Amino acid sequence: MQICYNCNAADAPRIVSEARLPPPYKPDPAVPEILAPRNAPGLGTVDFGAVAIQFLRNAYRGIGPYEKEKPRTNLRLIANIQDPSYVLVAAKAETGITDLAQIRQKRWPVRILTAGIGGDAAGILAYFGLSRESITAAGGRVGNTAQDRENFDVAIGGGGDMTTAPEWRIWTEISQKYDLSFIQLPDDLLTKLAKEGEQERGIIPAGLYRGIERPIPTVVRTGTAVYGRADMPDDFAYLVAKAMDEHQDLLQWRHLNFSYNVHTVWKGYEVPLHPGAARYYKEKGYLK
Structure with a gap:
């Protein structure tokens, strides 16, 4: 087995x-x-x-x-x-990022952490006119190395309950270590992610991780x-x-x-x- x-x-x-x-x-x-x-x-x-x-x-x-x-x-x-697993997007509170559209509008060099399994980070970034190439060209980066887990501005990925399971523990770690602002994605993007990822619409329950202070609509599998x-x-x-x-x-x-x-x-x-x-x-x- x-x-x-x-x-x-x-x-x-x-x-x-x-x-x-x-x-x-x-x-x-x-x-x-x-x-x-x-x-x-x-x-x-x-x-x-x-x-x-x-x-x-x-x-x-x-x-x-x-x-x-x-x-x-x-x-x-x-x-x-x-x-259950949820698509999660969060920014370090200190960045002031509350909407991923701000990244392109203000052309910040931003460091993206791809966190956990699933989540379709590339598809989410593309919705906002962003890509690994454009973020790197602006002085930022996209990755999931040990350095990225310490030095990031935004995290995008999939997470389940608070646990040390290998595929999800990154969310347990960063939500405890940093003050995060969890971001709700636009409704039409969620519909697109659900359809293309063969997932379904759902709700991130309040309290799933430290920093989730309200139920947040998302995509789940x-x-x-x-x-x-x-x-x-x-x-x-x-x-x-x-x-x-x-x-x-x-x-x-x-x-x-x-x-x-x-x-x-x-x-x-x-x-x-x-x-x-x-x-x-x-x-x-x-x-x-």
């Missing part, structure tokens, strides 16, 4: 699809080893895993990070567990997919789907905001549901 805390990010669907051996362990100082155990010697190939639904969908379709590869049509969904390959035995996929349902109590005691929704657990966009999992959901009446 490939799991997020022994994280291989966009490589995860490739590892499962190709039945690769477990990759080398990559220590992360922010993640205790108990959450990311080292791969033991002699392990067999990886047969199933858990990954953000967008990675699974894009790998299946051969788009995004996988656009130069063949679609991985042997991938199959077992369960889609809810796991949700879903951590438990998945495998088409050659997975039906009985095994059935048992995994059954176990996820019968042990929902384990989700509520995690450090991440996981939840089980009977209306969406079997949905994975174009990624087919494994027949074994489909049999379980039909028996329970979740899948009509």
